């Protein structure tokens with residue numbers, strides 16, 4: 001079960017990061033071109049929104065079954081070890097903040113009346129979310 005969820009979390013990470021990058025570029029181009037924000041644009045932004053929420057759910061499950069998540073906190077000493085602190089505290093917390101920002105960007109775009117404002121809400125909030133996510137990925141364990 002643990003290995004399956006770990007692989008799922010790792011696999012969705014590729015999809016979620018790719019979707020975020022593409023949506024940011026797409027919304028930025030939409031804003032710069034001055035074109036109208038359409039239903040298709042909303043659906044494209046929704047793909048990255050959904051993938052990041054699925055990743056949040058899988059991440060929460062992983063947190064409680066992984067030896068690198070909550071169990072490190074219970075064991076104590078996680079805060080004084082940088083590697084343990086990353087997966088047990090920083091990665092989960094910062095990613096939750098990032099996904100909240102992505103949610104705000106998507107939801108606010110629906111309420112804003114101008115097309116440029118809608119595009120801007122998506123690319124700004126998704127970009128801040130992406131930077132936060134990238135800043136706290138356990139790169140060494142992921143890419144090895």
Ligand code: HEM
Nearest residue numbers: 010013055056059060062063066068069087092095141142
């Ligand atoms: C968009 C958000 C997220 C992304 C892109 C992401 C990505 C990743 C990646 C790439 C890894 C390394 C996987 C590996 O070494 O095979 C990882 C590990 C981990 N993530 Fe996330 N994550 C996200 C959100 C979360 C959240 C919200 C939580 C918990 C609440 C979480 C909990 C964990 C844990 C506990 C590990 C260590 C798992 C292990 O190797 O045992 N993640 N994450």
